[in-house]
Amino acid sequence: MNSTLAATMGAVTTLWWRDIVRFYRQRSRIVGALATPLIFWLLLGSGFSGSFRAEGNYATFFYPGVMVMIVLFTAIFSTISVIEDRREGFLQGVLVAPISRGAIVAGKVLGGSTLALGQAALLLAAIPWLGLRPGASGLALALLVLTLIALALTALGFIIAWQLDSTQGFHAIMNLVLMPMWLLSGAFFPPTGAAGWMRPLIAVNPLTYGVAALREALAPGAAGTDAPSFGLALGVTAAFALVTFLAARALAERPLDARLA
Amino acid sequence: MSYAIVETNALGHNYGERRALDGVSLSIAAGEIFGLLGPNGGGKTTLFRILATLIRAARGSASIDGHDVVRDPHGVRRRLGVAFQSPSLDPVLTVHENLAHHGRLQGLARGDLGARIDELLAAFDLADRAGARVGTLSGGLARRADLARALLHRPPVVLLDEPTTGLDPRARLDLWRHLDLLRTQQGTAVLVTTHLMEDAERCDRLLLLDRGHVVAQDTPDALRREIGGDVIVIRGGDPETLADDIGRKLGESVSVVDGTCRIRRARGHEFVPALFEALPGRIEAVSVGRPTLEDVFIQRTGHPLWEDKESAAT
Numbered sequence: 001m002n003s004t005l006a007a008t009m010g011a012v013t014t015l016w017w018r019d020i021v022r023f024y025r026q027r028s029r030i031v032g033a034l035a036t037p038l039i040f041w042l043l044l045g046s047g048f049s050g051s052f053r054a055e056g057n058y059a060t061f062f063y064p065g066v067m068v069m070i071v072l073f074t075a076i077f078s079t080i081s082v083i084e085d086r087r088e089g090f091l092q093g094v095l096v097a098p099i100s101r102g103a104i105v106a107g108k109v110l111g112g113s114t115l116a117l118g119q120a121a122l123l124l125a126a127i128p129w130l131g132l133r134p135g136a137s138g139l140a141l142a143l144l145v146l147t148l149i150a151l152a153l154t155a156l157g158f159i160i161a162w163q164l165d166s167t168q169g170f171h172a173i174m175n176l177v178l179m180p181m182w183l184l185s186g187a188f189f190p191p192t193g194a195a196g197w198m199r200p201l202i203a204v205n206p207l208t209y210g211v212a213a214l215r216e217a218l219a220p221g222a223a224g225t226d227a228p229s230f231g232l233a234l235g236v237t238a239a240f241a242l243v244t245f246l247a248a249r250a251l252a253e254r255p256l257d258a259r260l261a
Numbered sequence: 262m263s264y265a266i267v268e269t270n271a272l273g274h275n276y277g278e279r280r281a282l283d284g285v286s287l288s289i290a291a292g293e294i295f296g297l298l299g300p301n302g303g304g305k306t307t308l309f310r311i312l313a314t315l316i317r318a319a320r321g322s323a324s325i326d327g328h329d330v331v332r333d334p335h336g337v338r339r340r341l342g343v344a345f346q347s348p349s350l351d352p353v354l355t356v357h358e359n360l361a362h363h364g365r366l367q368g369l370a371r372g373d374l375g376a377r378i379d380e381l382l383a384a385f386d387l388a389d390r391a392g393a394r395v396g397t398l399s400g401g402l403a404r405r406a407d408l409a410r411a412l413l414h415r416p417p418v419v420l421l422d423e424p425t426t427g428l429d430p431r432a433r434l435d436l437w438r439h440l441d442l443l444r445t446q447q448g449t450a451v452l453v454t455t456h457l458m459e460d461a462e463r464c465d466r467l468l469l470l471d472r473g474h475v476v477a478q479d480t481p482d483a484l485r486r487e488i489g490g491d492v493i494v495i496r497g498g499d500p501e502t503l504a505d506d507i508g509r510k511l512g513e514s515v516s517v518v519d520g521t522c523r524i525r526r527a528r529g530h531e532f533v534p535a536l537f538e539a540l541p542g543r544i545e546a547v548s549v550g551r552p553t554l555e556d557v558f559i560q561r562t563g564h565p566l567w568e569d570k571e572s573a574a575t
Contacts, residue, residue: 006368007368010365010366010368011365011366011368013365014361014362014365014366015366017362018351018354018362021353021354021358022351022353022354025353026353085351088347088352089345089346089347089348089349090349090350090351091349092313092315092343092345092349093343093345093349093350093363093410094349094366095314095315096313096314096315096338096341096343097338097363097366097367098335098338098339098367098368099366099368255316255317256315256316
């Protein structure tokens with residue numbers, strides 16, 4: 001192997017490793033990222049069960065949405081460490097190491113994605129109780145879709161975190177941008193029943209396609225004929241991951257603002 | 262002079278309208294400890310960040326070991342060991358884990374890295390704390406671990422931003438002992454930013470920086486010599502009135518700095534009795550001493566390094 005490539009791989013691996021170790025040692029983060037979506041699922045799933053008229057029960061409909069929410073929470077909160085690292089001085093040490101900015105972004109995105117995927121995978125254990133029969137291929141596709149969503153959302157979190165100097169700002173963006181993005185993704189209610197003004201927003205929201213692809217992988221045909229095809233949904237989700245990663249890298253390669261240096 | 266491993270040429274930088282750095286040229290030789298001395302906001306940190314490749318200078322150029330900081334930041338980073346004001350260590354990881362993590366970022370091979378970490382842990386007296394999480398260490402220990410981190414890849418140039426901040430006197434002494442060894446044994450060039458006189462005195466050469474401009478650049482001794490004589494510092498009542506009276510009655514030129522009256526003259530001790538006789542009951546305290554680097558700074562800029570003495574004590 002070429003020595004530059006080996007050095008880059010080493011750098012990506014160690015940045016990834018650090019994120020995993022940190023997460024494991026900060027137990028409260030595990031609980032926080034997993035418990036919130038589960039409570040949502042329990043309360044909303046039970047609360048809506050009587051009034052929900054789509055096929056199947058609401059808990060099952062909501063299931064892919066809860067997974068995406070877990071991915072969103074874990075991915076986003078893993079990138080908050082970018083802000084903390086910058087404030088505490090850790091990031092500066094990484095920035096003056098002889099590695100490309102792309103390697104820094106890759107290490108962070110892979111770290112956050114691994115955590116997000118790990119948490120979401122825990123929830124796959126619930127499948128037998130939900131009456132879903134995705135089969136081995138459906139399960140593999142679901143994992144692929146979750147991986148792409150995790151990469152995209154972690155890269156998106158990186159883009160936000162890179163430009164902020166306080167974690168408060170991050171929470172504001174979480175509430176004003178990321179939660180609505182999740183709400184308007186078909187995770188929470190079927191897009192077909194939404195008010196007219198919402199439809200275009202849902203259609204341009206890249207997360208809509210991630211949720212649709214995941215829904216289709218877990219329960220083929222259940223989303224109905226109005227849903228985007230699996231191929232389109234998977235393609236958009238892959239593009240979402242690629243674009244956010246490239247944007248994150250381009251952002252990291254720009255000279256730093258004095259405020260953030 | 263031996264090989265100039267760090268060079269800058271007319272560096273300048275702005276933050277918005279404010280000129281943070283203007284026309285700064287310096288050169289540092291291999292094996293030299295070079296101090297950047299100046300008040301906070303004087304441009305030290307900006308210069309430091311430009312050399313560390315974190316920000317790009319608006320004007321001028323800088324190079325490390327022949328590599329331009331803008332055109333070849335990678336070449337520069339390979340040759341730099343940098344310790345920032347707050348340690349670049351993860352508090353959740355242990356000392357050893359932090360060093361290993363950073364060593365891998367530096368591209369050190371597995372076997373070499375292990376041996377190098379052990380060597381540095383021993384050199385910095387950290388071997389028994391290798392397994393402790395950095396978050397549990399005292400400020401002084403964390404700083405030592407951070408210095409070990411910066412030296413992992415044996416960089417020929419080390420940049421340290423206010424390295425003695427928060428260190429007790431013993432730890433401060435230890436740090437300087439390490440820097441001395443580094444310089445004599447490995448010929449490392451060390452650049453230290455500081456606002457403290459004790460640190461500045463220990464540097465081979467100093468660059469005095471004020472409001473982004475180079476005020477002076479020389480050895481501490483040469484800087485002091487150029488002032489010459491003694492410095493007499495007088496306190497008592499309103500400093501402006503006191504300065505006027507001293508000037509009128511004794512014919513000395515008095516400057517008022519930071520609430521005190523200062524006079525530079527030869528044979529300062531002989532002047533003290535005359536001072537008390539000329540202004541009976543007005544003098545609260547007098548000190549006579551050789552000029553310090555602070556006097557050099559005052560002489561050149563007309564103001565002290567510290568505008569308020571409160572923060573000087575911290």
